[in-house]
Amino acid sequence: MLSISQIKQIKNLQAKKYRKEHNLFIAEGNRLVQDLLQSSIQVSKIFYVESWTPMIKNENISYQQISKKEMERISGLSTPSEVLAVVKVPVKQIDFKISESELVLVLDDVQDPGNLGTIIRLADWFGIEKIICTSGTADAYSPKVVQSTMGSIARVAIAYYNPSKIVEQLANKMVPVYGTFLKGENIFHKKLSQNGVIILGNEGNGISKAFESIVSHRITIPSFSKTDCGSESLNVAVAAAIVCSEFRRRTAMDLT
Amino acid sequence: MLSISQIKQIKNLQAKKYRKEHNLFIAEGNRLVQDLLQSSIQVSKIFYVESWTPMIKNENISYQQISKKEMERISGLSTPSEVLAVVKVPVKQIDFKISESELVLVLDDVQDPGNLGTIIRLADWFGIEKIICTSGTADAYSPKVVQSTMGSIARVAIAYYNPSKIVEQLANKMVPVYGTFLKGENIFHKKLSQNGVIILGNEGNGISKAFESIVSHRITIPSFSKTDCGSESLNVAVAAAIVCSEFRRRTAMDLT
Numbered sequence: 001m002l003s004i005s006q007i008k009q010i011k012n013l014q015a016k017k018y019r020k021e022h023n024l025f026i027a028e029g030n031r032l033v034q035d036l037l038q039s040s041i042q043v044s045k046i047f048y049v050e051s052w053t054p055m056i057k058n059e060n061i062s063y064q065q066i067s068k069k070e071m072e073r074i075s076g077l078s079t080p081s082e083v084l085a086v087v088k089v090p091v092k093q094i095d096f097k098i099s100e101s102e103l104v105l106v107l108d109d110v111q112d113p114g115n116l117g118t119i120i121r122l123a124d125w126f127g128i129e130k131i132i133c134t135s136g137t138a139d140a141y142s143p144k145v146v147q148s149t150m151g152s153i154a155r156v157a158i159a160y161y162n163p164s165k166i167v168e169q170l171a172n173k174m175v176p177v178y179g180t181f182l183k184g185e186n187i188f189h190k191k192l193s194q195n196g197v198i199i200l201g202n203e204g205n206g207i208s209k210a211f212e213s214i215v216s217h218r219i220t221i222p223s224f225s226k227t228d229c230g231s232e233s234l235n236v237a238v239a240a241a242i243v244c245s246e247f248r249r250r251t252a253m254d255l256t
Numbered sequence: 257m258l259s260i261s262q263i264k265q266i267k268n269l270q271a272k273k274y275r276k277e278h279n280l281f282i283a284e285g286n287r288l289v290q291d292l293l294q295s296s297i298q299v300s301k302i303f304y305v306e307s308w309t310p311m312i313k314n315e316n317i318s319y320q321q322i323s324k325k326e327m328e329r330i331s332g333l334s335t336p337s338e339v340l341a342v343v344k345v346p347v348k349q350i351d352f353k354i355s356e357s358e359l360v361l362v363l364d365d366v367q368d369p370g371n372l373g374t375i376i377r378l379a380d381w382f383g384i385e386k387i388i389c390t391s392g393t394a395d396a397y398s399p400k401v402v403q404s405t406m407g408s409i410a411r412v413a414i415a416y417y418n419p420s421k422i423v424e425q426l427a428n429k430m431v432p433v434y435g436t437f438l439k440g441e442n443i444f445h446k447k448l449s450q451n452g453v454i455i456l457g458n459e460g461n462g463i464s465k466a467f468e469s470i471v472s473h474r475i476t477i478p479s480f481s482k483t484d485c486g487s488e489s490l491n492v493a494v495a496a497a498i499v500c501s502e503f504r505r506r507t508a509m510d511l512t
Contacts, residue, residue, distance in 0.1 A: 031488075114370050122494050124487035127480035152487050188505045224383035224504045231380035231408050232287075234497075238378050241494040242501045248480045249444045 002047075002070045010047075010074040010086065016139050023089045025141035027153075029081040035151035037061075042088040047074065052082035076143045089141050092159040094130050096169040101194045103128050103247055106166060108211050109136040109202040110236055116140060117148025118237040119200070124152035126244040131156055134163045136202075167210050170197060177216045179207050180239050182232075184218030187243065192250050200240050219243070258303075258326045266303075266330040266342065272395050279345045281397035283409075285337040291407035293317075298344040303330065308338035332399045345397050348415040350386050352425040358451045359384050359503055362422060364467050365392035365458040366492055372396060373404025374493035375456070380408035382500040387412055390419045392458075423466050426453060433472045435463050436495050438488075440474030443499065448506050456496050475499070 012018040013026045024044060027036055034055065036043055045062045046054070049071050054063065071080045098104055105123055110116055116138045123131055131140075138145060140158045149156075161169075170177060176196040199215060201207035207215070221242050225231055234242075249255070268274040269282045280300060283292055290311065292299055301318045302310070305327050310319065327336045354360055361379055366372055372394045379387055387396075394401060396414045405412075417425075426433060432452040455471060457463035463471070477498050481487055490498075505511070 118491050118494060121487055121491060124481060125477075125479050125490055127482050127486075129482075150488065155481075155483065155486060188509060221381075221501065222504075222508070223381050224508070225380060225411075226383050226385075227411065230383075230411060231377055232406065234381055235374050235377060235493075237491075237494065238374060238497040241490075241497045245477065245498045245501070248478075252478070252480070253444060 002064075002066055002074070007070075007073055010084070013086070014076050014143055016142065019089065019139070019141055025087050025089055025146060026076065026143055027085045027087050027146050028075060028077055028083070028143075029147070030083055032147070032151050032154075033083050033085045035154040036085060036087055039154035041090050041154055043085050044088055045086040046083060047071065047085075048083040077147070090157075092157050094132055094157060094159040096132075096173065098173060098175045098195055098197065101251065102130075103195060103244070104197050105131045105240070105244075106170070106197055106199045106211070107131060107133045107137045108163070108199055108207055109134050109205075110200060111136070111138055112203055112236075113138045113142055113144040114148060115203065115235065115237045117145040119240050120145070120149040120156050120158070121152045122237070122241050122244060123156050124149075126248050128244065129155075129157060131158045132166055133158060133160045134166065135160050136163075163208065163210050167214055171214050173197075177214050178219055178243070179212065179215035179217070180243060181206065181218045181220055184220035186222050187219045187246055188222065190217070190219060192247055194251050196247075198240075198243055198247075200236050203236055258320075258322055258330070263326075263329055266340070269342070270332050270399055272398065275345065275395070275397055279347075281343050281345055281402060282332065282399055283341045283343050283402050284331060284333055284339070284399075285403070286339055288403070288407050288410075289339050289341045291410040292341060292343055295410035297346050297410055299341050300344055301342040302339060303327065303341075304339040333403070346413075348413050350388055350413060350415040352388075352429065354429060354431045354451055354453065356451055357507065358386075359500070360453050361387045361496070361500075362426070362453055362455045362467070363387060363389045363393045364419070364455055364463055365390050365461075366456060367392070367394055367459055368492075369394045369398055369400040370404060371459065371491065371493040373401040375496050376401070376405040376412050376414070377408045378493070378497050378500060379412050380405075382504050384500065385411075385413060387414045388422055389414060389416045390422065391416050392419075419464065419466050423470055427470050429453075433470050434475055434499070435468065435471035435473070436499060437462065437474045437476055440476035442478050443475045443502055444478065446473070446475060448503055450507050452503075454496075454499055454503075456492050459492055 047066050176193045179199040432449045435455040
């Protein structure tokens with residue numbers, strides 16, 4: 001049986017303020033919880049309904065069976081699942097070292113949680129293990145982002161820094177820094193390196209001046225619209241997908 | 257001054273039932289409204305606040321200046337803009353003819369409005385002029401989709417049909433039909449044609465059996481994840497972006 005204070009504590013984690021205060025976040029659904037259990041991220045407590053069976057019980061985790069009604073009360077989903085985990089926010093410090101074939105994403109104030117979730121998921125698909133976010137980027141541990149990553153939140157390291165710290169760290173590195181712009185070199189014709197940093201900008205304003213100053217390669221995804229008054233830009237997650245795919249295609253085909 | 261019945265009529269258009277009944281939808285924001293005014297889509301009425309100036313007044317459109325307070329009452333946005341248009345849903349019948357360099361998208365029950373909006377926007381970017389949707393696909397004229405297309409809703413023809421009708425029409429065509437699957441030929445190694453149909457499946461279930469039967473080329477976007485338990489799939493809008501980009505890259509570089 002859930003206490004009123006337990007219900008309140010869990011529901012509070014929908015809000016960023018409480019996630020920061022308690023350093024915890026919520027993950028719902030069997031696949032997502034299993035992915036977290038298999039990762040280095042520390043699951044603190046699992047609430048589940050009768051139909052859910054834990055694969056292997058971990059001694060460091062507290063398990064509590066609850067009724068479907070109780071699950072409905074603590075779930076943030078319109079259709080609650082069988083399992084809800086309370087998870088420790090991993091304290092991720094990224095060392096800013098970029099190895100030979102490593103691609104790292106930098107998100108410069110990406111504000112839409114849906115875009116952030118999609119970018120984390122595609123980073124996982126394209127073998128990108130680190131995402132560096134400015135402090136103005138959406139919170140990766142908000143329920144909407146966590147759920148939309150489809151488990152990728154368990155496998156991609158995400159760290160938040162002040163923009164000036166990121167700029168300072170990257171300015172000293174000997175790796176190419178790519179930025180996506182509306183006007184730049186056509187990505188399809190450009191030589192791409194095997195490793196590097198890819199900066200993705202804010203939905204409305206693009207890449208900020210501070211980050212623009214450290215971009216060594218301005219790239220653009222060409223439009224194929226037949227009209228002059230066509231689409232003005234691509235969604236940031238879509239641009240991220242095309243850029244990451246193009247980098248990996250070149251490496252795989254030895255075409256860098 | 258807006259009447260109570262006007263306010264009610266406009267607010268009702270947030271719901272699909274009323275959009276179907278009146279064959280109208282809502283578009284908000286200067287850029288979106290301008291894009292619609294420049295298109296063949298028929299704008300029926302424009303509500304605007306004092307700060308907004310219509311570029312050219314069109315005689316067939318009724319214009320009504322309202323107060324900021326009134327705009328707040330009829331707007332579906334958290335931050336209302338200067339202008340809200342009531343627009344006729346275009347009656348789009350697609351002839352299913354596919355010309356020499358034409359790519360057409362078929363959406364097989366894509367259900368998330370965000371994904372649909374993103375796909376319409378990227379289709380516009382990649383010069384794709386027709387999207388054929390199954391009747392189970394999200395409504396392209398819902399406020400969320402309309403706003404997220406960033407004006408592309410004015411330039412891409414969208415038509416809804418029963419799946420059996422689409423299958424029947426496409427089965428007789430001599431154009432290649434591509435479908436995205438988790439297991440298929442690596443898109444980067446595959447020869448791609450200049451024209452064709454690209455089928456994109458439902459977020460959870462992928463391409464349905466009925467559509468699978470008409471797919472002539474099963475393609476897949478390879479994963480570059482270093483772990484076995486990595487990301488299981490890509491978001492449908494992300495997959496659409498990478499596939500459309502790859503088709504256009506080949507044509508542009510004469511590499512089909």
